[in-house]
Amino acid sequence: MSESSSTSSVARSQQAAAKGAFANAFVGMVSARSWRQGMDFDKAIGFLMEDVGRKFDRRVVTALANYIDNRGGRDAWKSFGETPEAAE
Numbered sequence: 001m002s003e004s005s006s007t008s009s010v011a012r013s014q015q016a017a018a019k020g021a022f023a024n025a026f027v028g029m030v031s032a033r034s035w036r037q038g039m040d041f042d043k044a045i046g047f048l049m050e051d052v053g054r055k056f057d058r059r060v061v062t063a064l065a066n067y068i069d070n071r072g073g074r075d076a077w078k079s080f081g082e083t084p085e086a087a088e
Helices: 003-030 041-050 058-070
Strands: none
Touching: 003 041, 003 058, 041 058
C-alpha cells in the first residue's frame, strides 16, 4: 500500500469515527431513559453546535439540523424522546 493511500485510509477512518461519536452524542441526548424524557431536538442540536470545531464537524451538525427541520426527521424520530412505559 502506498503512503498516500494509507494516509487517506487513516483520514477516512478518523472521519467515520467522528461521525459515529457525533451520532452517539445526539442519540444519547434525544433518547428517553427510564428516569428522564429525551432532550428536545432543537436543544440537542444547540449543544452540538456549541462544540462545532472542537468535537464536531459543522457540515455533519448542519446536515442533521437540515434533516430534522426539512426532511421529516422530527416526525420520524419523535418516539426517541418518549419515556418508556414501566414494565408490568
